[in-house]
Amino acid sequence: MDPREKHPGKLFVLSGPSGAGKGTICRKLLEETEKLELSVSMTTRSPRHGEVEGISYFFTEKEEFEEHIRCGNLLEHAQVYGNYYGTPKAPVLKKLAAGIDVILEIDMQGALKVKESYPDGVFIFILPPSMSELRKRLTGRGTETAEAIELRLGETLKELSYIEKYDYCVVNGVLEEAVARVKAIVVAEHSKVAFTAEELIASYKEEA
Numbered sequence: 001m002d003p004r005e006k007h008p009g010k011l012f013v014l015s016g017p018s019g020a021g022k023g024t025i026c027r028k029l030l031e032e033t034e035k036l037e038l039s040v041s042m043t044t045r046s047p048r049h050g051e052v053e054g055i056s057y058f059f060t061e062k063e064e065f066e067e068h069i070r071c072g073n074l075l076e077h078a079q080v081y082g083n084y085y086g087t088p089k090a091p092v093l094k095k096l097a098a099g100i101d102v103i104l105e106i107d108m109q110g111a112l113k114v115k116e117s118y119p120d121g122v123f124i125f126i127l128p129p130s131m132s133e134l135r136k137r138l139t140g141r142g143t144e145t146a147e148a149i150e151l152r153l154g155e156t157l158k159e160l161s162y163i164e165k166y167d168y169c170v171v172n173g174v175l176e177e178a179v180a181r182v183k184a185i186v187v188a189e190h191s192k193v194a195f196t197a198e199e200l201i202a203s204y205k206e207e208a
């Protein structure tokens with residue numbers, strides 16, 4: 001096998017404060033990138049209007065979620081705003097083995113756990129351009145109560161302290177620019193030297 005073609009899938013982990021635009025960036029990236037798939041998380045929170053089972057999330061009861069934790073079915077899980085969220089392990093590992101990149105859109109606690117078990121992952125932090133813009137976005141979304149928005153804004157400054165654990169940070173001011181940057185990260189990560197000199201030399205010798 002040509003070591004330059006040896007491409008197991010890469011795991012990309014996208015986090016950032018609520019309202020920073022991770023979801024929108026993810027959607028665009030998935031539309032515009034080949035061989036990249038989103039990991040659908042499991043959660044105990046109730047579906048929001050327009051969310052679809054199995055596409056937005058796998059919506060489950062607390063007891064069932066806890067059973068998945070016990071059975072080791074989750075790559076990571078965390079409690080966010082009083083609800084469980086977690087990444088089903090099997091589909092992620094299967095895709096990576098098949099050479100498909102996987103993107104996880106998860107919170108920082110989850111990202112840190114993934115980093116422990118999967119240090120080869122690529123960790124990207126999405127930042128809002130400012131706190132005032134973040135408030136505007138969260139209010140404009142209309143999916144949260146005023147109280148929930150205040151809670152999420154309050155969390156934001158604490159969440160920024162995780163930045164040093166990440167490999168990349170992308171400010172989401174202009175969406176297209178942010179998406180272009182994340183795409184550039186994906187390309188750069190696939191251009192890393194991922195083979196030994198011996199493997200490379202052997203493959204060139206075969207060609208000669």
Ligand code: 5GP
Nearest residue numbers: 041042077078080085086087105106107110
């Ligand atoms: P929301 O309820 O707005 O969909 O998500 C709330 C937070 O949970 C977001 O920061 C989102 O990234 C995070 N989240 C979604 N899925 C997962 C997951 O599987 N694991 C972890 N740790 N966080 C998740």
